[in-house]
Amino acid sequence: MHRKAHRGLAIASTIALLITAAGCSGDDGPGSGGASVPGVTDTEITVGTHMPLTGPASAGYSKIAPATKAYFDYVNANGGVHGRKITYKIMDDGYNPANTQQVVRQLVLQDKVFAVLNGLGTPTHTGVLDFLKSNRVPDLFVASGSRSWDQPDKYPGTFGFNPDYTVEGKILANYAKRDLAGQKLCFLGQDDDFGRDSLAGVEKVLGAGAVAVKQTYVTSNTNVAPQIGAFKAAECKVVVLATVPGFTALSIGTAARLGYKAQWLVSNVGADYPTLAKQLGAAAPMLEGMVGTNYLPMQNDTANPWIQLFTKINKEHNGDAPFDGNTVYGMSVGYLFVQTLLAAGKDLTREKVLAAVQKGGFQGPGLVPLRFSATDHSGYGGQRLSRVTGGVQSYFGPAYETDEADGSVNEYTAAPVAPPANGVPTVS
Amino acid sequence: MSATRAALPPKQQLDERGGRPVDRRRGSTLLRHLAVVLAAGLLLVAVSYTVEPFRNFQLATVAAYFCATAGLTVLTGLNGQLSLGHGALMATGAYTAALCQTAFADRGMTGGWLLPLSLGAAIVGTVAVGAVVGVAAARLRGPYLAGVTLAVAVVVPALAVTFDGVFNGEQGLSVPVEPPPLSLGPYFPYERWQLWVTGAATLLAVLLLANLIRSRYGRTFRAVRDDEVAARLAGIHVARTQVLAFVVSAATAGLGGALLAVLAQSVSPGAFSLTLSLFLLMAVVIGGLGRLTGALWGAVLLVALPDLTHSLTEMLTLSPAVAQRLEGNLPLAIFGLTLIVVMIAAPGGVQGLLSRLGRAVLARGRARRS
């Protein structure tokens, strides 16, 4: 009797579950939008992203997508793009590739987004490249410096944003070669493509044997004393760090307590001063003299018109959240996407957006040019060096551009453009 | 000393009215299970035509997780061995399948039999790993077993980074999967095909598990869980039984992991972290430990609960400042609270609750008839 009841229940519950699933599906027939471009109606463009809003990797990064959204809200308040308002769906994946699979499918299959914008993270985003490709979803301005996004033949719809880690490594090494010549140089990198690509860039400029001590760390082990101890023992004078912010702070803090001093050259990934200073607290003076790189306006440069614009938007549309490099980054992504939409024209399709990005020629907050073309899908092609002096991080010297191959590191001299008066790009 | 052993599910062996054993055979167990599985399969096919692609994908994910939770509930619920390392076993299966599929694709091999072959290889690979862990596990009890399996859960994803020449580090491998066979038509939705593949594999695995549970082996599993000394007196080789249970459970975990890899068309260590192992355990306990239906509920919750709580939070309209704080965190808080409340209100999990409800309804029906 009960056996039957059990089995009956099991079957009934399975049916109930499946029906629930069916019921949830909701019919959104082909009525939305004339030519039925997914995510586009006459009044709205829906785009989505995946970001770590929770979990160990969320520090700092969780602020990017809200900043982008704030910029879109600002544009919407100013009439939108070709009369369409941008809706930005932010999905939390906790930096877990399994969650990314789910949320990106939800964005594409259920929410029917027009494009995925600025999905963050190398391991997370790598897993959805094939899915986005087979669904022909534009995959714009991925938030990571991996070189995987620049494969126009394999992934025609995917474009990067950040300068790749090799470019960065080359520019840091170029500085070491010119200004710190003859000093023993060592390298600490994350044990993945970030650290590897960065080291490759350093060695392209300095030569394979030039890095005296190479160390790696894994994010699951927060003790870097053995690595820093090795630098100290080898008496390294210059240390290149391909580290995320937490480990930049940890490395510099560990060096201080081991009584070890070096000139730190830090990847843009882990060089945002407000983030580091906040984490180090009273120990922030240890960051003095740190050389970093960036390619967007410095967040503390209140004279910069872009920073003035972004600060204003941050106040009006982002609840006046603490303003740092992540905010600037998020809004710059938003600006570039609006430029792309404008360039794609009023009759928006996915093909037109991809064509617009490939055509390139975008001028925005970036200090160096974006490299987009039919054969190049990587983002910014250079960086400028910054230094912390008296607790203030500011740029010095010229901006540099280079490629991820064996090209030389060149100065980039074109003057940066100013933002349009109302902060919304216009059709060029 | 039950505390040093893993869980005992609520007693269900005896009918409370007559004290007769409930397990009365009516026809062949195999046939009965076969009928249920066939019905479920037909239902799944029907559903795959009525729901939209994303739901198909979600159901396929449920199926893949069900594979793993079913094995875990056999190990933990029926054999009393606690494993915090099933995420690692899933990773083993996933990477094996990924390497096989890549090898096939690199050699330009095509054909419908390649995927089953990869899945089979994944099972074999995971069985090998599971046997090693199982031999160690058979010597350990309670928290000591938890400690070792927890270490396994941490080690396996880390190995993918250590041997990045083979496993490509954090970025992981992509899993080339062929499109649906052309005989289904040129525009056959990919997600529906995914549901068919994972559903078929999972139903097959669950059918085998269900029969195992009802067989002599299933009884020795339970005997060892209930009282090791008595089991030994009855002539059961305790350690061998425990290793067998671990291997069986590893096989299904490996298959589940391989299915996940095929679904995602990629594998990376981040997807198989310690968190996954802990979530699997939560799933089987919340679903109802020791029962396959409980494992199914657990798998459903793993997929549906984050989605539901996310939709719930999306319905709230909040100022940007508040929204930024709640975003992502509120779903997790609801998830955690649900776990606590369910465990306190219904220690037998969802399935225990449903059984109780079902019994109450039946009892009332009988009362009315008499």
Added chain:
Amino acid sequence: MDRFVFLTVDGLSRGAVYAAFALALVLIWRAARVVNFAQGAMAVAAAYVAYTVSAATGSYWLGFVVAIVAGLLLGALVDRVVMRHVDHASPLNPVIVALGLVLLIQAVLGMVYGSEFRPAEAPFSRSALTVGGVAVLSPYDLFVFATIGVVVSGLAWMFARTPVGLRMRAAAFAPEVSRLLGVNVGGMLTFGWALASGVGALAAMLVLPTELGLHPHAMDLVFVSAFTAAVVGGLDSPPGAVVGGLVVGLVLSYVSGYAGSDLTPLAVLVLLLAVLLVRPGGLFAPVAARRV
């Protein structure tokens, strides 16, 4: 040789913290037969309270004391509000509830404090003093060793010599008999939870300045190491927890120093297997560890 000394000292100072945290796990295991997976999250919550107090008053030591008090209260609260109501017939149920608590606490901390790292200040200099050219201990390391020494000996004294300790042990090992003898078993259980959580909070205050900083997930990895330490030492043995903590600290330090930090998880697994296959109840288990 210099490197060996350096790695040893570094390993011991981290190991001391693992030891304290493992001790907290052992305390709850002895009192309630529960592995408290929420220990890390609870300790972080206490540390956040300390952070708030220190930030408001500017006093590290006030925050330090508040953290321990908050830990004690949180432990008692968790026992009274949550764990007391969990069906302990299956030892898995409390584990799942603890995991639910982890999610809940971390999410609430994330809502209140955001997911940014907050600085965790150290009360003493962390710069190492050099002896004969080798950087050895920092004043902070000495503080950690001293604090943990005090805690361990205090607990040992309490369990061995005081009536409260005796009653706790009795309540844990023979609850029915103890109840008959007039021991307030429920009260002892709550006291055990509070004590363990207080020690956990203390451990968090000691370890956070050496980590990335204060973050809802800051103790996740420490928890894994400390749990390993407790298992290596034997969950029933406070001295085992201390030895286990130091061993795990040393192994982690040597392996990442000599072999590479990506191999540390593997080293931990090897250590666990090596110890447990010889002594299935941990290093300090009584000889007849395997009860059936």
